[in-house]
Amino acid sequence: MRSLTGTLFRGVIMTTAPILVLAGTVLYLSVSAQLVRQIDESLTDKAKMLALSVEEKQYGLEVDLEETRIGNMEESDSPEYLYIGSLEGRTFYRSNALDGIPIPSSPGPLPGEQHDWYRLPDDRKLRSVLFSFAPEADGEEEDLESIAADSGIIVDTLSAPGDHVVIQLFRDTSSHSRFMETFFLMLLATGLGSIGILSLTVWMSIKKGANPVNELAAHIEGISDDLGVRIDEVAVLKELVPIVHKLNNFLDKLEESFSRERGFTSDAAHELRTPLAGLRSTIEVALGKERESEEYRTTLVRALEIVKQLESLVGGLLALARLESGQEKARISEVNLENCIQDTWKSYSKIVDKKDISVSFSLSNGEVALIDKGLLVQVLEELFRNALYYVDQGGSVRVNLLQEEGNTQLRISNTGSKISVQDTARVFDRFWRGSQFKDDTGLRFGLGLPISRKIVEMMGMRMDVKSEMDGEFVVTLTMKGG
Amino acid sequence: MKLLLIEDYKPLRESMRKGLVENGYAVDSTGDGAEGLWFASTGEYDVLILDLRLPGMEGLEILKRLRAQKNRVHVLIVTAKDSIDDRVEGLDLGADDYLVKPFEFNELLARVRALVRRKYGQKEPVVRVADIEIDTSAREVRRGGRPVDLTVREYAIMEILARKAGRVVSRETIQEGVYDFASELSSNVIDVYIGRLRRKLEIKGGNKILHTKRGFGYMLGEEDRCGL
Numbered sequence: 001m002r003s004l005t006g007t008l009f010r011g012v013i014m015t016t017a018p019i020l021v022l023a024g025t026v027l028y029l030s031v032s033a034q035l036v037r038q039i040d041e042s043l044t045d046k047a048k049m050l051a052l053s054v055e056e057k058q059y060g061l062e063v064d065l066e067e068t069r070i071g072n073m074e075e076s077d078s079p080e081y082l083y084i085g086s087l088e089g090r091t092f093y094r095s096n097a098l099d100g101i102p103i104p105s106s107p108g109p110l111p112g113e114q115h116d117w118y119r120l121p122d123d124r125k126l127r128s129v130l131f132s133f134a135p136e137a138d139g140e141e142e143d144l145e146s147i148a149a150d151s152g153i154i155v156d157t158l159s160a161p162g163d164h165v166v167i168q169l170f171r172d173t174s175s176h177s178r179f180m181e182t183f184f185l186m187l188l189a190t191g192l193g194s195i196g197i198l199s200l201t202v203w204m205s206i207k208k209g210a211n212p213v214n215e216l217a218a219h220i221e222g223i224s225d226d227l228g229v230r231i232d233e234v235a236v237l238k239e240l241v242p243i244v245h246k247l248n249n250f251l252d253k254l255e256e257s258f259s260r261e262r263g264f265t266s267d268a269a270h271e272l273r274t275p276l277a278g279l280r281s282t283i284e285v286a287l288g289k290e291r292e293s294e295e296y297r298t299t300l301v302r303a304l305e306i307v308k309q310l311e312s313l314v315g316g317l318l319a320l321a322r323l324e325s326g327q328e329k330a331r332i333s334e335v336n337l338e339n340c341i342q343d344t345w346k347s348y349s350k351i352v353d354k355k356d357i358s359v360s361f362s363l364s365n366g367e368v369a370l371i372d373k374g375l376l377v378q379v380l381e382e383l384f385r386n387a388l389y390y391v392d393q394g395g396s397v398r399v400n401l402l403q404e405e406g407n408t409q410l411r412i413s414n415t416g417s418k419i420s421v422q423d424t425a426r427v428f429d430r431f432w433r434g435s436q437f438k439d440d441t442g443l444r445f446g447l448g449l450p451i452s453r454k455i456v457e458m459m460g461m462r463m464d465v466k467s468e469m470d471g472e473f474v475v476t477l478t479m480k481g482g
Numbered sequence: 483m484k485l486l487l488i489e490d491y492k493p494l495r496e497s498m499r500k501g502l503v504e505n506g507y508a509v510d511s512t513g514d515g516a517e518g519l520w521f522a523s524t525g526e527y528d529v530l531i532l533d534l535r536l537p538g539m540e541g542l543e544i545l546k547r548l549r550a551q552k553n554r555v556h557v558l559i560v561t562a563k564d565s566i567d568d569r570v571e572g573l574d575l576g577a578d579d580y581l582v583k584p585f586e587f588n589e590l591l592a593r594v595r596a597l598v599r600r601k602y603g604q605k606e607p608v609v610r611v612a613d614i615e616i617d618t619s620a621r622e623v624r625r626g627g628r629p630v631d632l633t634v635r636e637y638a639i640m641e642i643l644a645r646k647a648g649r650v651v652s653r654e655t656i657q658e659g660v661y662d663f664a665s666e667l668s669s670n671v672i673d674v675y676i677g678r679l680r681r682k683l684e685i686k687g688g689n690k691i692l693h694t695k696r697g698f699g700y701m702l703g704e705e706d707r708c709g710l
Contacts (some may be wrong), residue, residue: 273562
């Protein structure tokens, strides 16, 4: 697995090392070129000086080797060798060491100095400068015989007076090569040393720089066991703050979700345990002593009631689980709302007769909605049941179908609400029944409205509630588009 | 022995009440938390059986308020909340015992008996007064080794007198310990029960054990020990 430290380290080294190699190469080549240039300049100056020792006399060409001190030059630390000849390749003077070096020739005077590399048979490398020139004419009369006797003077003839003479001066560059080799080794050592020091420094810096990331990783690792842990946004690096902020937000949501699930499980367990306790207690008390058969019958009837309550509770829980997992699908069709509302209400009219309440309907004709009729009936039944259960003595229940901002709204309201404004939002919490709620029939679990809202949302509708203590409790279903 | 039962689930409340009454307890019961607090604050109970999730007022709030009032009633929490945190919180707030629903009814009875014993400072389930033995677990009474056959109500009165042996117990105290809040009683019903008890306990020519203190009440014990 790749590590951040390793990746950063490799990245820095892979970027820096080629730069160092390139810089070393450029430096090496520059120094080498500079040295060659210096050699060339020095050779040219020297060759030009040597050219002065070549004179055109009345008897021909004269090269005074004494003047050139060629002997000393050939034996110095950087030996130099000389060639003097005619344009057509006739040699006037040639150092012995130059055997095997091709003799220069040219059909006419050379345009300027020419520098070149040569290699001697003994593998020594030579740098040379070559140019042609017209020797200076010297009209002074000299004793030819005495000149001939002077071993330091070479006398020859030119093809024609004023002809150019070619001079080529060679220098052994072994010392230059040795210097460049040493320089290369120094550069290599410096480069390798630099890379080593750089690696160490970079590694330590990256390690130090990665510490906050490692600490963050350790923090995050610890979160798996405790969702309540949060990372201090002030303590992390500025660059990590957005990540930590997002992570903390994510943890908040996760914890809230887990807490809600735990609460639901706990509530569900509680709601199931209580009727179970009732069932068990009813049966155990009945079996506690011998009783008349009528008493056993009463006990069985009570037990059956509790079983029915449990059935209803389990049914509600399963319905909610199915809705939340998306297993339920709405079968949408065109539904006449007024007919649907009126048909559903019919089964509740008997309850109205028993209670001293007034009921009013305000439904527009022919209002059609694209919904699942079966599910709408289920929701309406729950809302009607609630309205009739909670309405106060002498109070009223109203059912209105109206158009609001282009949407169709169904409002079902009842007076005598026992839910405060602050508690209104909680009516959709599973198992919430409100502190004022008093019902010991065991048939109201606080699941009806959460289930109804899920159904409504599944059909693309919205459910809202409004309530005031001892005022009206209003449930509004909003169907988009009307 | 008088109990207060606060439980909002009616089928459970009714079955618990029935079972407790059949075991000789006087039981006041309610399904509302606020009403339960009123009962507990105004009445004299040996044990309070308390649910936690209640309409009107949460069970723990009732417990908190009772303890704030210095009410020392022994409280048995009976709830569906089964986590350790819930138990710790309940016990730390002053409950004496904790029972998780669903429970076996016999266990509930045993815990109630244990709390009653604790109230009267008794470790053993058998209460002895002179040659009378009252086994509060088996709900049996013997005198001189001879079993005494008592009805539930007679036993309940016997237990009240035995737990306060040697002391005068008023007619009202007996009545409160045997009958619940809603019972309508004729003024001499306790006298009738005491008469029956005396007949079952005492033998002709034997020592009197159940004494009437005219104008004050009744007392269980031997004459010399009672200072008579």
